[in-house]
Amino acid sequence: MITRSHIVNVLCRGNVKQDDLISGIMRSKASMTGIASNREPEDSHPSFLPTEEINEYHISKTGAKITTDSSISVLNQYCDKLPKDKYYTPRPKFQFTHYGDGYECTVTLPSSAMFQLLVGQKARNMQKAKQLVCLDACKRLHQLGALDDHLSPSVEEPPPEISSKSSISTPGAGLGTTKRKELHGTTKVLSMSGSWGSDRSVTKLQGYKLNFVCDQVGQKYSAFVLLIDASIAKEAATLDIDLYLHDKMVKASVSPCGPLELDAWQMEQTKLFQALLFNSLFGKLFIGSKASKTPREFILKKDDVFLWNKENMYLLLPVDSTLDSHKSVCINWSVIDVVATAVGFMRSIYSDGKCNLTDKLNYEKNGEDLIHLANKSCKGNDLKNMVVLAIHTGKIYTIVVVSDLCANSKFDGTTDKKEAKFRTFAEYFEKKYSIFLCHPLQPLLVLKPTHNPHNLLSSKNRDEDNVVENKNRANSLVHMPPELLIPLDLPIDVLRVFYLFPSLMHRLESLMLASQLRSEIAYRDSDISSFVILEAMTTLRCCEDFSMERLELLGDSVLKYAVSAHLFMTFLNKHEGQLSSRRQETICNATLYRLGIERRIQGYIRDAAFDPRRWLAPGQLSRRPCPCECPVNSEVVTEDIHRIDDKSIIIGKACDKGHRWICSKTISDCVEALIGAYYVEGGLKAAFAVLKWFQIETEIEEELIMEALSSASVRNYLPKVDVVELLEAKLGYTFQMKGLLIEALTHSSQQESGATYCYQRLEFLGDAVLDILITRHLFLSHKDTDEGELTDLRSASVNNENFAQVAVKHNLHQFLQHSSGFLQDQITEYVNSLESSSMDRASLLSSGPCRGPKVLGDIVESIAGAILIDSKLDLDLVWRVFKPLLSPIVTPENLELPRFRELNEWSDKNGYFIGIKCENRGDSTMAILNLQLKDLLLVRQGCGKNKVDAKAHAASLLLRDLEEKGLIIPRNASRVEQLEKNSGTVKHCNNVLDVMDTQNVAPPRQKEVAVLSTTTPGSVLDKPLVVKVKLSKGGPRISLYESCKKLQWPMPTFEFVKVEPSVCSSSCGSSQKVAPQGFAFASTITLHIPNGDVISLTGDGRADKKSSQDSAALLMLYELQRQRRFQVQEV
Template identity: 30%
Template sequence: MDKDEIRNKSADPLGVEEAKQERGRETSDDEQPRYVPIELVKPPCSNDASVMYHCYLIELKPNFDCDIPVSDIVLGMRNELDCDTITNMNFELQVQRGPLTVNFKHAGDVSLSSEQVLACRRFQITIFKILVDHKLKKLEEVLERFCLGQNHWTESIDYLLLPAERRIHQRSSIIDLESIMSMSSLCNNDSKNSACVNFPQPNNNSHVLLHTQNGMVCTCRIQNSVVYTPHNSILYCITGLLDDLNGNSLMKDKKSLTYKAHYEAKHGINLCFDQQLLLNGRHIFRVQNYLLKCRQQTKKESSDKSVELPPELCTIIMSPISTSNLHSFSLVPSILHRLESLLLAVNLKHMILDHCPQNITIPTIKVLESITTKGCQENYDLESLETLGDSFLKYAASQQLFKTHQNDREGLLSVNKEQIISNLSLGKLGCDRKISGFIREESFDPKKWIIPGDYSGNYFLNEELLFNKRSIYVGGTRKIDTKVVGDVVEALIGAFLSTGGELDAIYFMNWVGIEVDLDHIRYERHLPVQPEKLIDVGHLESLLGYKFCDPSLLVEALSHGSYIAGGYQRLEFLGDAVLDYMITTYFYYKYPGMMSPGFLTDMRSASVNNDCYARSAVKAGLHKHILASDIVHRNIESTVNNFGLLSSESTFGFESETSFTIVSF
């Protein structure tokens, strides 16, 4: 050991600086599991002749005037959702034009045959591949695997997302099975294309045969469809026929050029059926993250612009499908991501509370808030709860150490507290208790969303047992910083504290591995103290408005290290944690939702600081009762004389107009 190391060790014999440095190195890139809720997973080898689905109606209600209506969607699940989950699935999406309300409610159970289940899966794979990828090639590859039945018998994310029956008052089934079963797609592209369907038509040309890339097709099918145009490799949704336009009509934006001349000049295509009415189409909706907190709103996207298409250039990819359904299904990935996140919170809640001997409850939404980091960029995150939990953790740890290590001085108590509350310690505990697998730390990316029933991806699910013997699935691993896990542990402490009080928070802390309690242990002293001979106990109790069961605590609190070895430092160690906890709790409820660590630091610095403490003590006359050496008393007297006239106003820092020098006792 060199001289510098010896000097540093001498200056810091209890290792406080070493603990601080260790805390600064608390980052890790350990691979941690990424959990998938069991409620969303299809069990292996489920080859039943009929399957019972619990159905939930997803109602979409725009809070603004919209050009394209939205339709209700049905979610079919093998596992029934509890009431708490359903209640918390009422929220808002931030779409381009404004907020859109999502309401979620149970709609009954439906039994589907194996043929119907396959048709439903084919429908949702087709519509979501179209909406997410906008690529025909990818859709063809996925449907080829689906038609061949590859990987159908493995565990996978599998539930049904289907259009709701449009005729609300005539519903025999909440699901629009008629449209799904009559739908043609690349997987069963045959004579269905020319068959008529019972679908609302926008004009009088509802049953006319048109020449398309698929052959002769009835207008009733192409007017509500998704088509592909090979000449430019683009997918469009068709909303109807244009009664006044055909291939020989002048283009809307190029008055001197007909559509027929345009396609010949630009694409080298000669329209053979130029007398056919043109189709009114628009670009496919883009699936986006509609959960973002500060999503920019626009009046109209460029992709909303309508286009005129000759039928003979169009290949029908999906029919019948309305623009309203396409619009609604483009919102579904964000809705299901919210459901998946909520189910993760439900599973974590059960893991913590299933074997709890006490009557402890916590709202699922609070657990969800605790596992959602700021990186998700959603309307809620863990920061407020983390700040609250951090303050209670410090308080509980300080109190535990104070009463169980009565012979340790402040420096050693601080080192031991650092070992308990450090991000490294909390992160390890969180990983050991499998909390890390539930954490949400990234903004939702719709491109990475796993389409239910799509077995084309290279992902595998492995079942894992949690501590409560419930199952959950692991959908891969990820690198996650130990500090993030520690922050989530603190946020969960804050969640239990804010909803159930200190005993509930203590329960969670003990569950995660932080052994603390709030039991009272008498503070023992080895040296006899007679408080009345050292201080005016009666006057101080009257001044403070509190009667001490053990007046010797007053002596210790007023004793400087120059008077008694150690002095007030142990009580200062405890009092600092108590004050931090009280101030944090006050601001948490005073400014709900704003309690980020930065906000708390600013507010605490403005309201409670050394100036405020000194001014309050001097105004109350407490400085006259401090037990210290003559040198320290002279320093105190000099500092007090520099204060000047004291205002009778409040001593809160942000209300004070006077600034004082730091008092160093």
């Protein structure tokens, strides 16, 4: 045996790898020597001696098991999954007690574990005792659900009250997202239904008087009465609404006037009145045509039951103001009888299916200067402003003047149809309508036709729908033989009101639908306004003066708070990570979508702008039918029928059966908006009621609050006894349960010093508390702020960085209890950076952003949670404490957007692109941003702890450069200066394309290129850029836009000019659209090539602006190809 040996290792000088290997061997040797020298006597017994029985914990269901050997590893895995941060890593602690016959081990788990303390069984040595206590801890964790049946750390399962609620099968991904589109039905307004249309006895209907007052003197509107079967909700029955016409405003008001009775004859007359007027104005009185190869038929010739839908039954009748009183209304039967008589005359004309005037025109020949109408003779002076019905078209006109032409005059196309292939007016009516005029020498009448109804509900539409029509009104007058016109003797003030009905009745129906939803929710209907529920049902696509966006933002905060408080109180043993997981599962869009579908709120959502041309009154046929081609068999769709990613789908547009495509997220948003609506109207109690209706459990009983308070009473670890008193004085609030404040100040690293709790659970609750309080404050303080700016205000106020600054401002960080030197260093660095914020701006920009440690924001939230529990959920009290701490709260006047977003928005608005490159450099990130202007390339780099901070730093530097060049107003400039600067908006390429229009774009003509200015050449590409162009509408613009973005060229700008229709290119043949308005548009495109030329080209004339942009863009692409910059490929 060799008793002594020496091993010599020869290493290469400077070989680091071999040095590390030898050092590792030496450390292993020292470790093995130490273990052997400290081994217990029992561990050195021979292997043939009896050993202890191996303990294990076995799960029969899965076959998983834990032995004493693996128990320590499993317990460590469990602790590793507990909430942690870079200042503290949760792990078990072991304490041994020595007895004469062995050792006993006590394990202490982190405060976020399911339990904290467990004493193990005795064992012969410390290692065995440690294994036994770990095995017992694992058993208990499994029994408590912290370990699953595979004995791995449990993943928090969805709350059973959520996962089991929805019985509707919704396969596929994307629930609650904008990408998922679904086909849903529309809920009918039950109050509008009725079966009285076919009654032959006296019918009793509820009456509501409609009054109209115009803001222009002399413009009168007749009063009407709405007759309906059911009583309608109070808000609808007392509605006051402003209707915005082009050059005036009409205030409409609704008021109940009691029940009215109609006998069978009166009912028939009123139905004829309504059917004739609504169809002649907005619908059609004839069905069938030569084109459809069906005989032309007068719809009121016989039974008109098919015109009256039982789901939409009401009457709109004029009121006789001379007999009207405040308590009752008197229907103007004289007007109704005149219109009903006209229907009888039309029936007699079309008795055999064809227009037969010969036998009806029996006029006496006399010497008076009379104009012979279809059923009446009048003096020419009495015709002005008379309302007449054309027997051959079924349309209503107003007589303007008697012309000098007659039916034998040369035909000029100025009738109701612009035809130019007939010699005389008489020939036109003979060949077009098979009508032979009896009085061809009578002077023709100049008529003003009626117009389409407009959306009068929003002031936004005031100058949009009516401008073109008013410009061309003088050109829309037509000539008509008098004998084809039936005088209706309808007062102008009665006729005017019909143009108000589509908008007024749409708003009434919407309010009644909102009341219907309110009745379904069934929470003290009188306390909740139908107007607010209507707002919660209305999306931005409706183009109303209101939408669900603001309520959705508030409802999101209310939902988060309600769920957070309920989870906090209900699950006292769950840590912050588990609570956050359950909260996220409850409030995520996918869950809200399922709950909304369960309650069928998709049918109530209004998701498309009101189109008055598709609105139908009872008894009216649609001029713009949209036949149902949906993949469903019924009118009522109560679940997800079909999901599609087709971008050509028009969201919100309904077919005639009410089916429409809705984004899945819209349903989730409506759930949140309804929660917000009930909170605004009835506070938390009402919000909790609607949450319960959606089957979201949020109720908190008094016993749970007391239990949470009692659990905090054991918090007695406090290194500094005066901490509580000092902080209470600073907050201005005295805690009833001091342990809550102690818990709110204790970081998890303090467990190293013996604490058995930390602030994480209170921080989870306080996060939701401050969210709802600040959002409520912003919502109520800025009622005229749009939803986008309100979201920005909330984001600027509710964030960890803002709370961290609040903590430092009020020295709350000095009360933080922790045991991390690294954390202390970071806090000190952050405090110093804030204190030195008075240094010059250039130094701050060069140093980059300094973010506060998350712990500082956390303690602000945890203190808010502690006060809420201590005050037994008094949110108003928490706000009284925190409002001074959070002041000054951001306002629209001092709102500062994130720097990168500010730069991005400026670049988008001015047509520039930002190049972004990020690199990781150790613990930090560097971002390089380059901004190509027309004649200058700006490049800046920033650094930060992550990409967001690095890009923000670089963006700050670029914004400073733009300020110095006068291209952007500094942040400290006055509001007036900013508005003046922002008013000059660059017109750049509009890439909002109509994907439904697949009309081809004509190839470009040869044009002369105008070079406005030339700078030093430096933009010549190494090789031409391959550009693929689609000739469908929008294709050239998209290709040019994407090419500019790829090369970082400024976006092109467009200017429009009007040209004669003859200038329109016809190179596409029949596919080219003809300008119906009498003029065309030509676009001039200007492209600035950096360090190169400024190219300006004018495209061909087109019927619409976007098509003219396509023409100019395509011309620009081919010009760049001629300059060998691009290689254009048409696809």
